[in-house]
Amino acid sequence: MGNVSGIKSCYGCGACAIACGKHLISIKENKDGFYTPFIENTEACTDCGLCESVCSYTHDELATKNVPIISFGAWSKDENVRRRSSSGGVCYEFEKYLLDNGYKICVVRYNIQLRRAEHYIADNLNDLDQGLGSKYIQSYTLDAFSSMKRDEKYLVIGSPCQMDSFRRYVKKFRLEDNFILIDFFCHGVPSSILWKKYLNSVSNSIEELSGVAWRNKQFGWHDSYAISLSQESIKERQKENISRFSTGNAFYEMFFCDSCFNKACYSKCKFKYDQSSADVRVGDFWGNTYKDDDKGVSAVVAFTEKGKSLIMNSDIERTEHPFEVVAEGQMKSSLILTLKDKIIFNILKTDIPLKMVVTCKRVLNKIEKYMKK
Ligand SMILES: Cc1cc2nc3c(=O)[nH]c(=O)nc-3n(C[C@H](O)[C@H](O)[C@H](O)COP(=O)(O)OP(=O)(O)OC[C@H]3O[C@@H](n4cnc5c(N)ncnc54)[C@H](O)[C@@H]3O)c2cc1C
Incomplete structure:
Protein backbone atom coordinates (compact mmCIF):
# COMPACT_ATOMS: atom_id res chain seq x y z
CA MET A 1 0.00 0.00 0.00
CA HIS A 59 -1.49 1.16 -13.75
CA ASP A 60 -0.20 -0.22 -17.06
CA GLU A 61 -3.57 -1.66 -18.10
CA LEU A 62 -6.71 0.32 -18.90
CA ALA A 63 -9.55 0.22 -16.37
CA THR A 64 -11.69 -1.72 -18.87
CA LYS A 65 -10.88 -4.03 -21.77
CA ASN A 66 -13.77 -2.84 -23.95
CA VAL A 67 -13.49 -2.68 -27.73
CA PRO A 68 -15.49 -0.52 -30.17
CA ILE A 69 -18.90 -2.09 -30.84
CA ILE A 70 -20.41 0.41 -33.26
CA SER A 71 -19.28 3.72 -34.75
CA PHE A 72 -20.84 6.64 -36.59
CA GLY A 73 -20.41 9.95 -38.30
CA ALA A 74 -22.90 12.23 -36.53
CA TRP A 75 -23.98 15.81 -35.90
CA SER A 76 -26.52 17.92 -34.08
CA LYS A 77 -29.70 18.88 -35.96
CA ASP A 78 -29.49 22.30 -34.33
CA GLU A 79 -27.39 24.53 -36.65
CA ASN A 80 -26.47 26.90 -33.83
CA VAL A 81 -25.15 24.07 -31.64
CA ARG A 82 -23.21 22.58 -34.56
CA ARG A 83 -21.65 25.95 -35.41
CA ARG A 84 -20.54 26.60 -31.84
CA SER A 85 -19.18 23.08 -31.21
CA SER A 86 -15.76 21.79 -32.24
CA SER A 87 -16.90 19.08 -34.62
CA GLY A 88 -20.55 18.01 -35.05
CA GLY A 89 -21.93 19.11 -31.68
CA VAL A 90 -22.92 15.60 -30.55
CA CYS A 91 -21.68 16.12 -26.99
CA TYR A 92 -24.27 18.83 -26.42
CA GLU A 93 -27.04 16.54 -27.73
CA PHE A 94 -25.92 13.67 -25.45
CA GLU A 95 -25.88 16.10 -22.53
CA LYS A 96 -29.35 17.39 -23.40
CA TYR A 97 -30.82 13.89 -23.70
CA LEU A 98 -29.38 12.77 -20.37
CA LEU A 99 -30.42 16.00 -18.64
CA ASP A 100 -34.01 15.21 -19.71
CA ASN A 101 -33.55 11.75 -18.22
CA GLY A 102 -32.54 12.82 -14.72
CA TYR A 103 -28.78 13.04 -15.09
CA LYS A 104 -26.54 15.92 -14.04
CA ILE A 105 -23.83 16.88 -16.48
CA CYS A 106 -20.14 17.27 -15.61
CA VAL A 107 -18.33 19.03 -18.46
CA VAL A 108 -15.72 21.76 -19.02
CA ARG A 109 -16.00 25.56 -19.16
CA TYR A 110 -13.40 28.28 -19.37
CA ASN A 111 -13.05 30.43 -16.26
CA ILE A 112 -11.95 33.88 -17.46
CA GLN A 113 -10.99 35.24 -14.03
CA LEU A 114 -8.78 32.27 -13.17
CA ARG A 115 -7.62 31.80 -16.79
CA ARG A 116 -8.29 28.08 -16.57
CA ALA A 117 -10.47 25.33 -17.99
CA GLU A 118 -12.46 23.58 -15.29
CA HIS A 119 -15.05 20.87 -14.95
CA TYR A 120 -18.40 22.07 -13.58
CA ILE A 121 -21.82 20.53 -12.96
CA ALA A 122 -24.78 21.59 -15.10
CA ASP A 123 -28.30 20.71 -13.99
CA ASN A 124 -30.31 22.78 -16.49
CA LEU A 125 -30.26 23.53 -20.21
CA ASN A 126 -28.91 27.09 -19.82
CA ASP A 127 -25.89 25.82 -17.89
CA LEU A 128 -24.89 23.50 -20.76
CA ASP A 129 -23.96 26.49 -22.88
CA GLN A 130 -20.58 27.10 -21.25
CA GLY A 131 -19.56 23.51 -21.96
CA LEU A 132 -19.86 23.92 -25.72
CA GLY A 133 -16.54 23.65 -27.57
CA SER A 134 -13.17 22.12 -26.77
CA LYS A 135 -10.80 24.00 -24.51
CA TYR A 136 -7.36 22.82 -25.62
CA ILE A 137 -5.77 23.05 -22.18
CA GLN A 138 -5.86 20.76 -19.15
CA SER A 139 -9.01 21.10 -17.05
CA TYR A 140 -9.08 21.44 -13.27
CA THR A 141 -11.45 18.73 -12.07
CA LEU A 142 -11.44 18.77 -8.30
CA ASP A 143 -14.25 21.21 -7.42
CA ALA A 144 -16.71 19.49 -9.75
CA PHE A 145 -15.66 15.92 -9.00
CA SER A 146 -15.80 16.44 -5.26
CA SER A 147 -19.26 18.02 -5.38
CA MET A 148 -20.85 14.91 -6.96
CA LYS A 149 -23.27 13.00 -4.77
CA ARG A 150 -23.06 9.23 -4.77
CA ASP A 151 -26.84 8.74 -5.02
CA GLU A 152 -27.26 10.91 -8.14
CA LYS A 153 -26.73 10.15 -11.84
CA TYR A 154 -24.07 11.91 -13.91
CA LEU A 155 -22.69 12.16 -17.41
CA VAL A 156 -18.99 12.99 -17.20
CA ILE A 157 -17.00 14.13 -20.25
CA GLY A 158 -13.24 14.37 -20.11
CA SER A 159 -9.90 13.39 -21.60
CA PRO A 160 -9.22 9.62 -21.90
CA CYS A 161 -6.80 9.60 -18.96
CA GLN A 162 -9.27 11.52 -16.77
CA MET A 163 -12.01 9.05 -17.71
CA ASP A 164 -9.81 5.99 -17.13
CA SER A 165 -9.12 7.07 -13.55
CA PHE A 166 -12.74 8.08 -13.10
CA ARG A 167 -13.81 4.60 -14.29
CA ARG A 168 -11.55 3.09 -11.62
CA TYR A 169 -13.16 5.37 -9.05
CA VAL A 170 -16.77 4.45 -9.97
CA LYS A 171 -15.85 0.75 -10.05
CA LYS A 172 -14.09 0.95 -6.69
CA PHE A 173 -17.11 2.58 -5.02
CA ARG A 174 -19.63 0.43 -6.96
CA LEU A 175 -21.26 3.45 -8.60
CA GLU A 176 -21.18 2.23 -12.21
CA ASP A 177 -24.98 2.29 -12.65
CA ASN A 178 -25.02 6.03 -11.89
CA PHE A 179 -22.43 7.13 -14.43
CA ILE A 180 -21.99 7.47 -18.17
CA LEU A 181 -18.49 8.45 -19.27
CA ILE A 182 -17.46 10.05 -22.57
CA ASP A 183 -13.88 10.69 -23.68
CA PHE A 184 -12.34 11.93 -26.94
CA PHE A 185 -9.56 10.99 -29.36
CA CYS A 186 -6.83 13.02 -27.69
CA HIS A 187 -3.81 14.60 -29.34
CA GLY A 188 -2.38 15.74 -26.00
CA VAL A 189 -2.85 18.44 -23.37
CA PRO A 190 -0.53 21.46 -23.55
CA SER A 191 0.95 23.32 -20.59
CA SER A 192 -0.93 26.24 -19.06
CA ILE A 193 2.35 28.17 -19.52
CA LEU A 194 1.70 28.14 -23.28
CA TRP A 195 -1.88 29.36 -22.81
CA LYS A 196 -0.93 32.16 -20.39
CA LYS A 197 1.92 33.27 -22.66
CA TYR A 198 -0.49 33.32 -25.58
CA LEU A 199 -2.96 35.49 -23.65
CA ASN A 200 -0.16 37.86 -22.67
CA SER A 201 0.98 38.07 -26.30
CA VAL A 202 -2.46 39.29 -27.43
CA SER A 203 -3.27 41.41 -24.37
CA ASN A 204 -2.38 44.69 -26.15
CA SER A 205 -5.16 44.21 -28.68
CA ILE A 206 -7.73 43.06 -26.09
CA GLU A 207 -9.43 45.42 -23.64
CA GLU A 208 -11.35 43.08 -21.37
CA LEU A 209 -11.72 39.43 -22.25
CA SER A 210 -15.30 38.20 -22.04
CA GLY A 211 -15.11 34.87 -23.88
CA VAL A 212 -12.77 32.38 -25.53
CA ALA A 213 -13.43 29.78 -28.23
CA TRP A 214 -10.65 27.50 -29.44
CA ARG A 215 -12.55 26.36 -32.52
CA ASN A 216 -14.20 29.11 -34.54
CA LYS A 217 -15.96 27.93 -37.71
CA GLN A 218 -16.17 31.30 -39.48
CA PHE A 219 -13.81 29.94 -42.14
CA GLY A 220 -15.39 26.46 -42.10
CA TRP A 221 -14.85 23.32 -40.02
CA HIS A 222 -11.72 22.28 -41.97
CA ASP A 223 -10.08 25.60 -41.03
CA SER A 224 -11.51 25.79 -37.53
CA TYR A 225 -8.34 25.64 -35.43
CA ALA A 226 -9.01 29.30 -34.84
CA ILE A 227 -8.99 31.02 -31.46
CA SER A 228 -11.56 33.74 -31.04
CA LEU A 229 -11.26 36.11 -28.11
CA SER A 230 -14.36 38.19 -27.39
CA GLN A 231 -14.28 41.41 -25.49
CA GLU A 232 -16.90 43.69 -24.10
CA SER A 233 -16.07 47.19 -25.28
CA ILE A 234 -17.57 50.44 -24.07
CA LYS A 235 -18.00 51.77 -27.62
CA GLU A 236 -19.14 48.59 -29.36
CA ARG A 237 -21.22 45.87 -27.67
CA GLN A 238 -18.88 43.07 -28.48
CA LYS A 239 -15.72 42.72 -30.54
CA GLU A 240 -14.10 39.50 -31.65
CA ASN A 241 -10.46 38.79 -32.44
CA ILE A 242 -9.97 35.62 -34.52
CA SER A 243 -6.59 34.05 -35.19
CA ARG A 244 -6.20 30.87 -37.24
CA PHE A 245 -3.61 28.08 -37.22
CA SER A 246 -3.63 28.20 -41.03
CA THR A 247 -2.43 31.81 -40.96
CA GLY A 248 0.15 31.40 -38.19
CA ASN A 249 -1.64 31.42 -34.81
CA ALA A 250 1.16 30.99 -32.26
CA PHE A 251 -0.82 28.90 -29.74
CA TYR A 252 -1.72 26.33 -32.35
CA GLU A 253 1.74 26.37 -33.91
CA MET A 254 3.12 25.35 -30.51
CA PHE A 255 0.23 22.93 -29.83
CA PHE A 256 0.80 21.02 -33.07
CA CYS A 257 4.60 20.92 -32.73
CA ASP A 258 3.96 18.40 -29.92
CA SER A 259 6.67 19.82 -27.63
CA CYS A 260 4.52 21.47 -24.93
CA PHE A 261 2.48 18.55 -23.65
CA ASN A 262 2.33 17.03 -20.21
CA LYS A 263 5.12 14.46 -19.70
CA ALA A 264 2.33 11.94 -19.18
CA CYS A 265 1.07 12.62 -22.73
CA TYR A 266 4.16 10.98 -24.23
CA SER A 267 5.08 7.34 -23.57
CA LYS A 268 2.74 7.12 -20.55
CA CYS A 269 -0.34 7.75 -22.72
CA LYS A 270 -2.06 4.42 -23.31
CA PHE A 271 -5.30 5.80 -24.70
CA LYS A 272 -4.78 6.37 -28.42
CA TYR A 273 -7.11 5.22 -31.23
CA ASP A 274 -9.35 2.42 -29.88
CA GLN A 275 -8.01 2.37 -26.29
CA SER A 276 -10.68 3.81 -24.02
CA SER A 277 -12.35 3.16 -20.67
CA ALA A 278 -15.33 5.36 -21.52
CA ASP A 279 -18.79 4.32 -22.76
CA VAL A 280 -18.46 6.57 -25.80
CA ARG A 281 -15.50 8.19 -27.57
CA VAL A 282 -15.97 11.30 -29.73
CA GLY A 283 -13.73 13.28 -32.04
CA ASP A 284 -13.52 15.10 -35.35
CA PHE A 285 -14.47 12.85 -38.26
CA TRP A 286 -11.40 13.62 -40.40
CA GLY A 287 -10.47 11.65 -43.54
CA ASN A 288 -12.24 11.62 -46.87
CA THR A 289 -15.81 10.68 -46.02
CA TYR A 290 -16.96 14.18 -45.06
CA LYS A 291 -14.23 16.22 -46.72
CA ASP A 292 -16.83 18.43 -48.43
CA ASP A 293 -18.76 19.15 -45.24
CA ASP A 294 -17.78 22.48 -43.70
CA LYS A 295 -20.23 22.58 -40.78
CA GLY A 296 -18.58 19.79 -38.79
CA VAL A 297 -19.02 16.06 -38.31
CA SER A 298 -18.30 14.18 -35.09
CA ALA A 299 -16.71 10.76 -34.96
CA VAL A 300 -18.73 8.77 -32.40
CA VAL A 301 -17.76 5.32 -31.11
CA ALA A 302 -19.66 3.18 -28.59
CA PHE A 303 -17.60 0.92 -26.33
CA THR A 304 -20.47 -0.36 -24.17
CA GLU A 305 -24.17 -1.15 -24.60
CA LYS A 306 -24.91 1.86 -22.38
CA GLY A 307 -22.95 4.05 -24.78
CA LYS A 308 -24.70 2.55 -27.81
CA SER A 309 -28.09 3.19 -26.27
CA LEU A 310 -27.14 6.84 -25.58
CA ILE A 311 -26.15 7.33 -29.24
CA MET A 312 -29.29 5.61 -30.55
CA ASN A 313 -31.68 7.58 -28.32
CA SER A 314 -30.18 11.07 -28.70
CA ASP A 315 -31.67 13.45 -31.25
CA ILE A 316 -28.75 13.51 -33.74
CA GLU A 317 -28.17 12.83 -37.44
CA ARG A 318 -26.01 9.71 -37.69
CA THR A 319 -24.61 7.29 -40.27
CA GLU A 320 -22.85 4.06 -39.35
CA HIS A 321 -19.30 3.52 -40.66
CA PRO A 322 -16.56 0.99 -39.83
CA PHE A 323 -14.34 2.06 -36.93
CA GLU A 324 -11.26 2.39 -39.18
CA VAL A 325 -13.16 4.94 -41.32
CA VAL A 326 -14.46 6.90 -38.34
CA ALA A 327 -10.98 7.00 -36.79
CA GLU A 328 -9.15 7.93 -40.00
CA GLY A 329 -6.46 10.52 -39.27
CA GLN A 330 -6.40 9.86 -35.50
CA MET A 331 -3.12 9.06 -33.76
CA LYS A 332 -2.50 5.32 -33.41
CA SER A 333 0.37 5.46 -30.94
CA SER A 334 1.62 7.81 -28.25
CA LEU A 335 4.08 10.65 -28.91
CA ILE A 336 7.79 10.23 -28.31
CA LEU A 337 9.48 12.95 -26.25
CA THR A 338 12.65 14.00 -28.06
CA LEU A 339 15.60 16.16 -27.02
CA LYS A 340 14.29 18.88 -29.35
CA ASP A 341 10.91 18.81 -27.50
CA LYS A 342 12.69 19.19 -24.17
CA ILE A 343 14.71 22.17 -25.44
CA ILE A 344 11.60 23.88 -26.87
CA PHE A 345 9.67 23.34 -23.63
CA ASN A 346 12.53 24.73 -21.56
CA ILE A 347 12.59 27.83 -23.78
CA LEU A 348 8.82 28.18 -23.32
CA LYS A 349 9.31 28.18 -19.54
CA THR A 350 11.65 31.20 -19.65
CA ASP A 351 10.50 34.84 -19.82
CA ILE A 352 11.04 34.93 -23.58
CA PRO A 353 7.87 36.17 -25.35
CA LEU A 354 5.85 33.60 -27.29
CA LYS A 355 6.76 35.06 -30.68
CA MET A 356 10.45 34.44 -29.94
CA VAL A 357 9.72 30.92 -28.68
CA VAL A 358 8.00 30.19 -32.00
CA THR A 359 11.06 31.51 -33.86
CA CYS A 360 13.39 29.29 -31.78
CA LYS A 361 11.14 26.32 -32.51
CA ARG A 362 11.31 27.00 -36.26
CA VAL A 363 15.11 27.27 -36.15
CA LEU A 364 15.38 23.99 -34.22
CA ASN A 365 13.11 22.30 -36.76
CA LYS A 366 15.36 23.49 -39.59
CA ILE A 367 18.48 22.23 -37.79
CA GLU A 368 16.79 18.86 -37.19
CA LYS A 369 15.82 18.60 -40.87
CA TYR A 370 19.37 19.47 -41.94
CA MET A 371 20.89 16.90 -39.55
CA LYS A 372 18.61 14.18 -40.90
CA LYS A 373 19.82 14.76 -44.48
C1 LIG B 1 -7.09 18.66 -25.31
C2 LIG B 1 -7.97 18.07 -26.38
C3 LIG B 1 -7.38 17.32 -27.40
C4 LIG B 1 -8.19 16.75 -28.41
N1 LIG B 1 -7.60 16.01 -29.41
C5 LIG B 1 -8.36 15.51 -30.41
C6 LIG B 1 -7.78 14.73 -31.45
O1 LIG B 1 -6.57 14.49 -31.50
N2 LIG B 1 -8.62 14.24 -32.43
C7 LIG B 1 -9.98 14.47 -32.41
O2 LIG B 1 -10.68 14.03 -33.33
N3 LIG B 1 -10.56 15.17 -31.40
C8 LIG B 1 -9.80 15.68 -30.42
N4 LIG B 1 -10.40 16.38 -29.38
C9 LIG B 1 -11.87 16.39 -29.30
C10 LIG B 1 -12.53 17.41 -30.22
O3 LIG B 1 -11.97 18.68 -30.01
C11 LIG B 1 -14.05 17.53 -29.93
O4 LIG B 1 -14.27 17.68 -28.57
C12 LIG B 1 -14.82 16.34 -30.37
O5 LIG B 1 -14.72 16.26 -31.77
C13 LIG B 1 -16.30 16.41 -29.96
O6 LIG B 1 -16.82 17.49 -30.57
P1 LIG B 1 -18.28 18.10 -30.23
O7 LIG B 1 -18.55 19.03 -31.36
O8 LIG B 1 -19.26 17.03 -29.97
O9 LIG B 1 -18.10 18.71 -28.84
P2 LIG B 1 -17.42 20.00 -28.22
O10 LIG B 1 -18.32 21.14 -28.35
O11 LIG B 1 -16.01 20.15 -28.66
O12 LIG B 1 -17.40 19.55 -26.72
C14 LIG B 1 -16.63 18.49 -26.28
C15 LIG B 1 -16.88 18.16 -24.83
O13 LIG B 1 -15.59 18.03 -24.22
C16 LIG B 1 -15.54 18.84 -23.06
N5 LIG B 1 -14.24 19.47 -22.98
C17 LIG B 1 -13.87 20.61 -23.57
N6 LIG B 1 -12.59 20.89 -23.24
C18 LIG B 1 -12.15 19.92 -22.44
C19 LIG B 1 -10.92 19.66 -21.76
N7 LIG B 1 -9.89 20.49 -21.84
N8 LIG B 1 -10.82 18.55 -21.01
C20 LIG B 1 -11.85 17.70 -20.90
N9 LIG B 1 -13.05 17.88 -21.52
C21 LIG B 1 -13.20 18.97 -22.27
C22 LIG B 1 -16.63 19.89 -23.25
O14 LIG B 1 -17.11 20.37 -22.04
C23 LIG B 1 -17.68 19.16 -24.04
O15 LIG B 1 -18.55 18.48 -23.20
C24 LIG B 1 -9.60 16.94 -28.38
C25 LIG B 1 -10.18 17.71 -27.34
C26 LIG B 1 -9.38 18.26 -26.35
C27 LIG B 1 -10.03 19.07 -25.25
Missing part, protein backbone atom coordinates in the same frame (compact mmCIF):
# COMPACT_ATOMS: atom_id res chain seq x y z
CA GLY A 2 1.16 3.54 -0.61
CA ASN A 3 -0.03 6.97 -1.57
CA VAL A 4 0.31 9.41 -4.46
CA SER A 5 2.72 11.77 -2.72
CA GLY A 6 5.67 10.45 -4.76
CA ILE A 7 3.92 11.05 -8.09
CA LYS A 8 5.19 14.10 -9.92
CA SER A 9 4.05 14.42 -13.54
CA CYS A 10 0.89 12.32 -13.69
CA TYR A 11 -2.34 12.91 -15.64
CA GLY A 12 -3.53 15.35 -12.93
CA CYS A 13 -7.08 13.98 -13.17
CA GLY A 14 -7.97 14.45 -9.50
CA ALA A 15 -9.48 10.98 -8.98
CA CYS A 16 -7.06 10.33 -6.11
CA ALA A 17 -8.29 13.43 -4.29
CA ILE A 18 -11.97 12.43 -4.39
CA ALA A 19 -11.17 8.84 -3.40
CA CYS A 20 -9.26 9.87 -0.26
CA GLY A 21 -11.65 9.45 2.68
CA LYS A 22 -9.62 11.89 4.77
CA HIS A 23 -9.56 14.61 2.07
CA LEU A 24 -5.79 14.97 2.37
CA ILE A 25 -5.04 15.40 -1.32
CA SER A 26 -5.09 18.71 -3.15
CA ILE A 27 -4.42 19.31 -6.84
CA LYS A 28 -2.00 22.09 -7.77
CA GLU A 29 -0.16 23.22 -10.84
CA ASN A 30 3.45 22.07 -10.97
CA LYS A 31 6.36 24.12 -12.36
CA ASP A 32 5.62 22.82 -15.87
CA GLY A 33 2.03 24.13 -15.81
CA PHE A 34 0.21 20.82 -15.24
CA TYR A 35 -2.01 19.63 -12.41
CA THR A 36 -0.40 17.26 -9.90
CA PRO A 37 -1.58 15.84 -6.53
CA PHE A 38 -0.09 16.98 -3.23
CA ILE A 39 -0.54 15.58 0.26
CA GLU A 40 -0.04 18.45 2.71
CA ASN A 41 -0.56 16.63 5.97
CA THR A 42 1.48 13.49 5.35
CA GLU A 43 1.25 12.47 9.02
CA ALA A 44 -2.51 12.04 8.80
CA CYS A 45 -2.13 9.68 5.83
CA THR A 46 -2.48 5.98 6.76
CA ASP A 47 -1.14 4.73 3.42
CA CYS A 48 -4.42 2.90 2.83
CA GLY A 49 -3.69 2.82 -0.90
CA LEU A 50 -7.13 4.02 -2.05
CA CYS A 51 -5.67 6.98 -3.98
CA GLU A 52 -3.25 4.74 -5.87
CA SER A 53 -5.92 2.16 -6.63
CA VAL A 54 -8.00 4.70 -8.63
CA CYS A 55 -4.95 6.28 -10.28
CA SER A 56 -4.69 5.48 -13.97
CA TYR A 57 -1.10 6.74 -14.08
CA THR A 58 0.11 3.99 -11.74
